[in-house]
Amino acid sequence: MTRLTSVTLLVSILTGGLLLSGAAARNRPPHDSAAPATLVETSPSLAPFQHVRFCLRYPADCSSNRMEDERIDLTAANWDLLERVNRDVNVAIVPEQKNSGKYLRDAWMIAPFTGDCNDYAVTKRHQLLQSGLPAKALRLAVVRTTSGSGHLVLFVATTKGDLVLDSLTEAIVPWQSTDYQWIKIQSASDARIWHEVKVSRGAVSLPDRKLRVAERQSTRMVTAPVVPPYRP
Secondary structure, three states: HHHHHHHHHHHHHHHHHHHHHHHHHHHHHHHHHHOOOEEEEEEEEEHHHHHHHHHHHHHHOOOOOOOOOEEEOOOOOHHHHHHHHHHHEEEEEEEEOOOOOOOOOOOOOOOEEOOOOHHHHHHHHHHHHOOOOOHHHHEEEEOOOOOOOOEEEEEEEEEEEEEOOOOOOOEEEEEEEEOEEEEEEEEEOOOEEEEEEEEOOOOOOOHHHHHHHHHHHHHHHHOOOOOOOOOO
């Protein structure tokens, strides 16, 4: 009887530990996760034509300060600021499909009543600049969606990973978690200059590999088995 009780207690302890480990893995903030991929600037690229026009209209938003930090310290206050700006701008601007034809008459604007992804991105960047965040850490980026459409997002470099503020979602996620193809990005040193980018798959450190294996194993052990679909 004593042996049975000991075995039962051991199983309970192990199960509880696995449940806690699985819960911790699921509850970890997305910007805390270490990802092996990095976004690497390659050759200089032509700036989007509308961004050139934007800089003529809003020169303060295209200025650069080489003394600024290239990353934002991701404190609780700064995280709240990013979430608030991303959410508020997504709500404030009514989505509108702008003219993307030959003459590109519709310019990028800060805080218009209606606008497209470009207006959302430059408005978020403007508001974060006004809040005191460094311009070098706030970079516009051109991506391609899974449907093949061009799209503009705000890439935010932080001390806990690089994040994306997007007009298509209120969720702020690491750039590696998006399904986008990354095309070009503003230079950190000069907001008027753009670079093509590529995704570099770096090696994962041994501690990270062990952590990920443990998380996958604990998740598999605490998750209910998948029932095959019924086939008559």
